[in-house]
Amino acid sequence: MTDIVETIVNCDGVSVFYGENRAINNISIDIGKQSITAFIGPSGCGKSTFLRTINRMNDTIEGCRIEGRVTVDGQDIYDASVDVVPLRAKVGMVFQKPNPFPKTIYENVAYGPRIHGLARNKSQLDDIVEKALTGAGLWAEVRDRLQDSGTSLSGGQQQRLCIARTIAVEPQIILMDEPCSALDPIATSKIEALMSELSNEYTIIIVTHSMQQAARVSQKTAYFHLGNLIEYGDTKEIFVRPKDPQTEAYISGKIG
Amino acid sequence: MTQEHINAAFDEDLDQLDKLITTMGNLALSQFIAVIDGLSDESVELKSLISNDKKIDALETEIYNKTVEIIAIRSPQANDLRRIITAPKIASFLERIGDYSKNIIKRRSMMMVEESDLAILEKLNGISGIARELLVDVLDSLARLDASKARLVWEGDVELDAQHSIVYKRIYRRMVEKGSSPAEINALFIAKNIERIGDYCTSIAEQVYFIVNGEMLDEKRPKANNIL
Numbered sequence: 001m002t003d004i005v006e007t008i009v010n011c012d013g014v015s016v017f018y019g020e021n022r023a024i025n026n027i028s029i030d031i032g033k034q035s036i037t038a039f040i041g042p043s044g045c046g047k048s049t050f051l052r053t054i055n056r057m058n059d060t061i062e063g064c065r066i067e068g069r070v071t072v073d074g075q076d077i078y079d080a081s082v083d084v085v086p087l088r089a090k091v092g093m094v095f096q097k098p099n100p101f102p103k104t105i106y107e108n109v110a111y112g113p114r115i116h117g118l119a120r121n122k123s124q125l126d127d128i129v130e131k132a133l134t135g136a137g138l139w140a141e142v143r144d145r146l147q148d149s150g151t152s153l154s155g156g157q158q159q160r161l162c163i164a165r166t167i168a169v170e171p172q173i174i175l176m177d178e179p180c181s182a183l184d185p186i187a188t189s190k191i192e193a194l195m196s197e198l199s200n201e202y203t204i205i206i207v208t209h210s211m212q213q214a215a216r217v218s219q220k221t222a223y224f225h226l227g228n229l230i231e232y233g234d235t236k237e238i239f240v241r242p243k244d245p246q247t248e249a250y251i252s253g254k255i256g
Numbered sequence: 257m258t259q260e261h262i263n264a265a266f267d268e269d270l271d272q273l274d275k276l277i278t279t280m281g282n283l284a285l286s287q288f289i290a291v292i293d294g295l296s297d298e299s300v301e302l303k304s305l306i307s308n309d310k311k312i313d314a315l316e317t318e319i320y321n322k323t324v325e326i327i328a329i330r331s332p333q334a335n336d337l338r339r340i341i342t343a344p345k346i347a348s349f350l351e352r353i354g355d356y357s358k359n360i361i362k363r364r365s366m367m368m369v370e371e372s373d374l375a376i377l378e379k380l381n382g383i384s385g386i387a388r389e390l391l392v393d394v395l396d397s398l399a400r401l402d403a404s405k406a407r408l409v410w411e412g413d414v415e416l417d418a419q420h421s422i423v424y425k426r427i428y429r430r431m432v433e434k435g436s437s438p439a440e441i442n443a444l445f446i447a448k449n450i451e452r453i454g455d456y457c458t459s460i461a462e463q464v465y466f467i468v469n470g471e472m473l474d475e476k477r478p479k480a481n482n483i484l
C-alpha cells in the first residue's frame with residue numbers, strides 16, 4: 001500500500017445504528033490528506049451512512065446513533081464542544097442529485113461565505129464567488145449570467161455549481177455521494193477532471209457505483225459489504241489484484 | 257474463478273476467448289509433435305504443416321481482436337482483466353512456437369539422411385522430447401489455470417537448456433574434428449529452435465502464474481550452465 005502521507009480523517013471502531021439496526025459495523029480507517037478515496041460496495045452496504053459520519057450529517061436523521069471515534073484533522077468531531085455548522089463547512093458535501101438553491105447562480109455560491117463571515121465587503125465576496133466558480137470549472141460558462149437562477153443550468157453545470165458552493169467556504173474535505181450518477185459522460189468527465197484538480201488542495205471522498213469511475217479518479221479504494229469494511233488499499237491493487245474474494249466478485253460483476 | 261458473471265454475455269465472451277486459445281494451443285502442439293515425428297521420419301508432410309501455420313497466424317489475430325472487443329465492451333477487472341490482457345501475449349508465444357516448428361521441419365528437409373547423421377538426429381530427438389513435455393504441461397496448466405504446474409514448467413526448462421547445451425557441444429566438437437557438413441549446421445539450428453520453444457513454454461507459464469496470482473514469477477529462474 002502506498003503510505004498515506006498525512007492522515008486527515010481517522011475513524012476508529014465506528015458503528016452506526018438506525019434504531020435497532022446496525023448499518024455500520026466497527027469500521028476503522030485512515031484517510032489521507034489531499035487525495036481521493038473511493039467508497040464502493042453493493043446498494044445498502046452503508047457507504048452513504050459511513051460517509052455521513054465524517055461531517056455528522058447523520059445527526060439530522062431521527063433515530064440514528066453512532067459509536068466509536070471520528071477525528072478530522074486531529075479533532076474528535078463528536079465531542080460535545082463541536083459546533084456542527086463550521087464542521088460542515090470544513091467537511092463539505094456534494095450529493096447525488098444536484099441541489100442548487102432556488103436563487104441566482106451568484107447567491108448559490110455567495111450564501112455560504114456570507115453566513116460564515118468570510119468576506120468583509122461586496123468586492124471580496126465577488127472575488128470569492130469568482131474563485132469558487134473558477135475552481136469548479138464553471139466560471140467561463142456562467143460569468144455573463146450570474147444573476148440567472150441556479151436551477152436554469154444543465155445538470156452537469158448544476159453539479160459544478162454545488163461544488164463551487166462547497167469550495168467557496170474553504171473546506172478541507174469534500175464528501176461526494178454519487179456526484180455523477182445523474183450526469184452524462186461528458187459532464188461526468190468534467191467532474192472527474194475537476195476532482196483531480198481539486199485534490200491538489202482538498203481531500204475528496206467519493207461514493208460511486210461506477211467501478212470505472214473509482215478506478216479512474218481515486219488513489220485509495222475501500223470496499224464495503226453489509227456494513228463491514230472488507231478491503232481497503234491502493235486503487236491500482238484493488239482493481240488488478242484484490243485480496244478478498246468478495247471484493248473480486250463485486251468489482252468483476254459476479255454473483256456473490 | 258468458477259463464479260459466474262451477473263451478465264451472462266460476459267461469460268460467453270470469456271468462453272470464446274478460452275476456446276480460441278485452446279484451439280491455438282492444440283494446433284501449436286500438433287505442429288510440434290509432427291516436427292518430432294519428422295525428425296526421424298522424412299516423409300512427414302511439409303504442406304500440412306505450412307497450412308496449419310497459417311491457421312495459427314489467423315487465430316492470433318482473432319484472439320487479439322476478441323481481446324480488444326472484450327476490454328472495450330466489458331471493462332474487465334481483477335482476475336478477469338488479467339485473464340483477458342494475457343490472452344494476446346500467450347497467443348503470440350504460441351505463434352512463435354508454431355513458427356519455430358515450421359523452421360525445424362524446413363531445416364530437417366534439407367538434411368540428407370546418411371548413416372552418420374542418424375546419431376545427431378537421435379540427440380535432437382532427446383531434447384525435442386523434453387520440449388514436448390514442457391509444451392504439454394504448460395498448455396495443461398493454462399487450461400486449468402494451475403499456477404503450481406506452471407511453476408514446474410518454468411523451473412523444468414532448465415533441464416532442456418542443459419540438454420541443449422550438451423547436444424550443441426557434441427555437434428560442435430564433431431564439426432571441429434571432422435569438418436562441418438550441411439547436416440551439422442542444420443542440426444545446430446534445429447537444436448537452437450527446440451531450445452527456443454522451451455523458452456516460450458516458460459513465458460506462457462509466467463503468464464499463467466500471473467493470471468492466478470496477480471504477480472509475476474520474479475525470483476531468478478534456475479539456469480543451467482549454458483554457453484549460449
Ligand SMILES: Nc1ncnc2c1ncn2[C@@H]1O[C@H](COP(=O)(O)OP(=O)(O)OP(=O)(O)O)[C@@H](O)[C@H]1O
Nearest residue numbers: 018021023041042043044045046047048049050061
Ligand atoms: N434514514 C434511514 N433510516 C433507517 N435506515 C436507514 C436510513 N438510511 C439508510 N438506512 C439503512 O442503512 C443501511 C445502509 O444504507 P446506506 O444508504 O448507507 O447504503 P448505501 O451503501 O449508500 O446504498 P446505495 O448504494 O443504495 O446508496 C441500509 O440497510 C439502509 O436501509
Ligand SMILES: [Mg+2]
Nearest residue numbers: 047048049177
Ligand atoms: Mg448511498
